[in-house]
Amino acid sequence: MTPVTPWRRAFDVGGLSALALVxxxxxxxxRSPEFxxxxxTTVGQVVFLVCVxxxxxxxxxxxxxxxxxxxxxxVIAVAHTGVITLLVMSLGMTWVNRADDLPxxxxxxVVLVLCLLFTIGYCRTVAVPLFVTALSPAILIVPVWFSLNxxxxxxxxxxSSRPVAVELDEAxxxxxxxxxxxxxxxxxxxxxxxxxxxxxxxxxxxxxxxxFRNATTVSSETMWAVPAIVAGRYPFERGxxxxxxxxxxxxxxxxxxxxxxxxxxxxxxxxxxxxxxHDAVMPEESVGRLLADVSLISAHILLPEPLKRHLPTxxxxxxxxxxxxxxxxxxxxxxxxxxxxxxxxxxQDGRLYFLHSLLPHMxxxxxxxxxxxxxxxxxxxxxxxxxxxxxxxxGFVDAVYQRHLLQVGFVDSLLGRLIGRLRTLGLYEETLxxxxxxxxxxxxxxxxxxxxxxxxxxxxALVPLFIKLPGQQVGVVRESNAQxxxxxxxxxxxxxxxxxxxxxxxxxxxAENPRGETKSFVQRNLxxxxxxxxxxxxxxxxxxxxxxxxxxxxxSLIRLYGRGLSGSLLGKEVSEMALGRLSDVTLTSSNFxxxxxxxxxxxxxxxxxxxxxxxxxxxxxQLAISLNGVIAATAESYRQNRMWVFASMLxxxxxxxxxxxxxxxxxxxxxxxxxxxxxxxxxxxxx
Numbered sequence: 045m046t047p048v049t050p051w052r053r054a055f056d057v058g059g060l061s062a063l064a065l066v067x068x069x070x071x072x073x074x075r076s077p078e079f080x081x082x083x084x085t086t087v088g089q090v091v092f093l094v095c096v097x098x099x100x101x102x103x104x105x106x107x108x109x110x111x112x113x114x115x116x117x118x119v120i121a122v123a124h125t126g127v128i129t130l131l132v133m134s135l136g137m138t139w140v141n142r143a144d145d146l147p148x149x150x151x152x153x154v155v156l157v158l159c160l161l162f163t164i165g166y167c168r169t170v171a172v173p174l175f176v177t178a179l180s181p182a183i184l185i186v187p188v189w190f191s192l193n194x195x196x197x198x199x200x201x202x203x204s205s206r207p208v209a210v211e212l213d214e215a216x217x218x219x220x221x222x223x224x225x226x227x228x229x230x231x232x233x234x235x236x237x238x239x240x241x242x243x244x245x246x247x248x249x250x251x252x253x254x255x256f257r258n259a260t261t262v263s264s265e266t267m268w269a270v271p272a273i274v275a276g277r278y279p280f281e282r283g284x285x286x287x288x289x290x291x292x293x294x295x296x297x298x299x300x301x302x303x304x305x306x307x308x309x310x311x312x313x314x315x316x317x318x319x320x321x322h323d324a325v326m327p328e329e330s331v332g333r334l335l336a337d338v339s340l341i342s343a344h345i346l347l348p349e350p351l352k353r354h355l356p357t358x359x360x361x362x363x364x365x366x367x368x369x370x371x372x373x374x375x376x377x378x379x380x381x382x383x384x385x386x387x388x389x390x391x392q393d394g395r396l397y398f399l400h401s402l403l404p405h406m407x408x409x410x411x412x413x414x415x416x417x418x419x420x421x422x423x424x425x426x427x428x429x430x431x432x433x434x435x436x437x438x439g440f441v442d443a444v445y446q447r448h449l450l451q452v453g454f455v456d457s458l459l460g461r462l463i464g465r466l467r468t469l470g471l472y473e474e475t476l477x478x479x480x481x482x483x484x485x486x487x488x489x490x491x492x493x494x495x496x497x498x499x500x501x502x503x504x505a506l507v508p509l510f511i512k513l514p515g516q517q518v519g520v521v522r523e524s525n526a527q528x529x530x531x532x533x534x535x536x537x538x539x540x541x542x543x544x545x546x547x548x549x550x551x552x553x554x555a556e557n558p559r560g561e562t563k564s565f566v567q568r569n570l571x572x573x574x575x576x577x578x579x580x581x582x583x584x585x586x587x588x589x590x591x592x593x594x595x596x597x598x599x600s601l602i603r604l605y606g607r608g609l610s611g612s613l614l615g616k617e618v619s620e621m622a623l624g625r626l627s628d629v630t631l632t633s634s635n636f637x638x639x640x641x642x643x644x645x646x647x648x649x650x651x652x653x654x655x656x657x658x659x660x661x662x663x664x665x666q667l668a669i670s671l672n673g674v675i676a677a678t679a680e681s682y683r684q685n686r687m688w689v690f691a692s693m694l695x696x697x698x699x700x701x702x703x704x705x706x707x708x709x710x711x712x713x714x715x716x717x718x719x720x721x722x723x724x725x726x727x728x729x730x731x
Contacts, residue, residue: 050109052177053124058102059180060128064135066097067182068345069338070190075570077199077285078267082310083329087200093334094187102183125166128176133159137346152348194283195570203289207297207316210541215302215394216514217471218535220295220478221462222270222309222398223455224405227484228259228506229589230452233598236589241599242412242453245460246508249479251519253512256526256552258582260505261483263566264494269482269528270311270400276532276547279566280573287313293545295398295532296320302394306387308380309400323383376409376416376647377402381458385465400482403458404451408444412453412601415696417651419447431492438489439664439682442595442607443691445487447652449596449604450693476538477512478531488588496567501578502585505565511552513538525559525580526552605695610666610678610711618670618707618720627710627721629665629688630658639671639704649696653706657681657688657723666711668720671698678711 048056073079080090105127112120136155165172190196231246233239236257238247249255263269268279271286275294284290288297296305296315306321343355384399403410407421422432422444433441459479466472485493486503496504509526511534529549536543537551550558563578597603597611606614613621634655642650653669667690669677679692690708709720 048121048124048173050106050113053109053120054102054106055180055183056173056176057105057124057127057131058099058183060131060135060176060182061101062098062182062186063179064131064138065342065346067186068138069097069342070094070186072341072345073338074190074193074196077195077570078310080196080199081286081313083334084312085200085329085334089329089331089334090196090200092331093338094190096331096335097338098183098187125163128166129159129163132162134346137348140348195285198283198289199285199287201289202313203287203292205288205292207288207300207319208293208544209301210298210544212299212302212539212541214539215299216474216476216539217393218299218303218396218476218478219388219462219466220396220398221459221480222273222400223479223481223508224266224400224402225483225485226404226452226455226481226508227486227503228257228481228508229484229503229585229592230449231508232589234589234593239598242449242601242604243456245456245463246479246510249459249463249477249510249512250521252517253477253510254516254520254522254552256509256511256522256524258523258580259480259507259509259526259528260563260565260578260581261481261507261528262564263568264483264496264504265568266400266482268566268568270309271314273480273482273528273531274311274314276529276543276549278529278548278564278575279568280575282573283570286311288316293543295535296396298536298541298543298545299396303396304394305396305398306384307398308384308387309398311400315398321387323380378410378414378454378458381461385461388465388469388471390469390471401455401458404448404455408447408451410454411450411651411693411696412457413696414454414457414647415649415651416647417649417693419652419654419691431495433487433489434492436489436684437664437682439680439690440684441487441489442680443682445592446596446604446607446693448485448487453601453604474514475512476514476535477510478535479508479510480528480531481507482528483507486588488591496565496576499584500588501565502581503588505563505578505581506585511535511538522552524552524557525561525563527563602695605677605693606675607678607680608666610668613668613675613678613711613718616675618673618675618709621675622717622719624712624719624721627723628659629661629710629721630724631708632656632658634706634708636706639699639706642699642701642704644701649699651694651696651699652691653677653694654691655689655708657690659688661688667692668709668711669694670705670707670709672700672705674698 109120109124133155136158140152140155162172231238231243238250240247261269262272263279267286271291272279274296275291281290291314294314296319299305300316300319303319305315305319307315308323312320312322340356381401384397388397406423408419409416463472466475484504484507486500488500488503491497491500494504507528509528527549529547530552531549533543533547533549534552537553561580563581565576565578567574567576595607602614603611635653638650664681667679667681668675669679669692671694676694676698677692679690681688681690708723710723712719712721
């Protein structure tokens with residue numbers, strides 16, 4: 045074994061840990077500078093973070109090596125070899141996890157073999173230890189590279205420019221709500237109007253506001269879509285992050301002298317601090333919270349996919365990631381909306397209330413009644429190495445789509461609470477109210493959920509846009525070409541002000557439409573910007589809308605729980621149905637036991653039913669789920685992890701307190717008559 049000094053051991057460990065542990069995490073953060081923007085992280089906190097992750101472990105190892113080399117030199121030599129091997133293994137796993145098409149057991153096996161060969165070489169040769177030592181400069185190179193990253197610097201270094209404001213003759217109250225990932229198609233019935241049964245509050249808003257039915261977003265990424273809304277400009281600038289350094293002129297700055305603004309959400313740095321009040325409950329950034337979240341990101345990078353499923357997701361708002369699982373069980377995303385409602389106070393002039401809500405974005409956990417449930421979160425999940433829903437069966441897409449539509453129903457109820465709050469305070473009539481979404485999402489099999497293609501452009505681009513003018517009582521539907529960058533100039537038109545800066549949008553209240561039917565859509569990351577030119581995407585939406593209607597129907601809440609033609613079985617007594625012989629499908633595991641002891645306390649209910657099936661069938665088949673002897677839901681089987689599975693939602697109204705009996709049947713049909721075949725059981729353990 046090659047003898048080494050404590051300093052050399054420290055540099056060896058420092059260089060490898062910088063490459064294996066530190067660089068992958070800092071690379072993620074450099075590609076997602078909104079992590080720092082959303083949290084209002086300071087430069088000092090980031091410097092401290094980088095120092096800890098880069099230098100703490102090597103310094104500790106130096107101290108251990110120095111102390112142990114005097115007393116137990118052999119033990120420290122063996123331990124050092126073990127640490128080096130673990131770091132090499134971590135480095136290998138980061139690359140294995142990036143190989144989408146490589147089975148995890150194959151990748152792990154390759155890493156173990158290479159680590160064994162490395163350990164032998166490290167112990168018995170001179171070249172391998174020298175090579176490790178040659179990597180030690182990485183301990184300095186990695187933090188320097190991170191500190192020079194333009195996106196990171198743009199997210200951390202505040203701008204010194206003064207906001208350009210205007211004078212207003214009148215300053216009516218403004219309430220501006222941006223929902224996250226709310227496609228227009230989710231709201232429509234077969235007549236292309238808002239479904240009044242499923243979404244009565246959105247339909248009611250359309251009746252006394254301007255509804256721009258041909259409105260589209262300019263980006264499918266929140267990081268660029270929301271700033272484009274408040275700045276009225278296409279997000280073309282490379283390296284841009286949502287701060288005033290890149291968006292110096294926006295809705296908040298132009299109103300900053302006359303309006304007191306209450307801003308909820310993750311885009312606080314777009315608003316001048318002197319004019320903005322933020323969510324008081326939002327946790328202040330701390331080094332401890334920063335380290336905890338960075339550790340979680342590191343775990344997502346290093347661990348294989350099966351283990352990552354048990355970790356809290358790192359998608360979403362970037363705030364409190366490590367505490368999210370515990371926090372969300374106590375306080376859901378609806379709590380932020382309630383705090384936003386409480387922030388709206390009596391008094392009319394000169395108040396703006398802005399909310400970027402993380403609903404109805406994944407994870408799907410709400411139903412229209414406000415109850416929450418526990419189920420798998422598929423954010424960022426790859427299926428067969430492809431993005432959601434590029435390589436999945438229609439049954440899986442429909443199961444997730446069902447959960448989305450139910451969560452949209454909850455968003456509708458929140459909007460109803462907002463309108464009710466404004467009416468209670470006597471503000472609704474005079475309020476300038478804007479309700480929109482940053483972007484949509486696609487729920488079509490074989491197509492990506494958020495990456496725009498020709499086939500899913502209408503799903504992702506079309507978004508709801510309602511603007512209620514002060515005093516407006518009669519709704520107007522506009523079919524003219526509208527984009528979310530038009531919202532700011534429209535508000536300027538309503539307030540009778542001239543914007544003191546250039547915008548790409550135009551007022552939607554004028555008859556002129558110089559764009560014609562042309563729409564621009566920006567597909568981008570921090571460095572690469574691609575501009576797509578779209579035509580009238582409404583024509584493309586017909587197929588998507590027909591698919592949604594054929595699967596879930598319209599103007600019926602109960603039909604959301606029964607898919608396709610089998611939805612006609614909902615509400616029927618099993619005892620009145622024709623029962624066939626025992627099916628050839630076996631239920632091997634399920635979560636049925638969660639329905640056996642339903643309690644009235646708490647906001648959570650067992651509303652999601654799922655299980656694994658064993659059968660020789662090669663084609664998907666229809667299933668009926670009965671609850672206490674009544675057909676409560678239907679579903680279609682689908683393949684997942686090389687197994688047949690099913691999943692469906694149950695309505696909160698159909699579940700009673702105490703024990704509920706769940707049964708599963710295969711729906712058999714000869715073209716005319718329908719019969720139910722009970723499934724064989726081979727256990728009833730939790731998934």
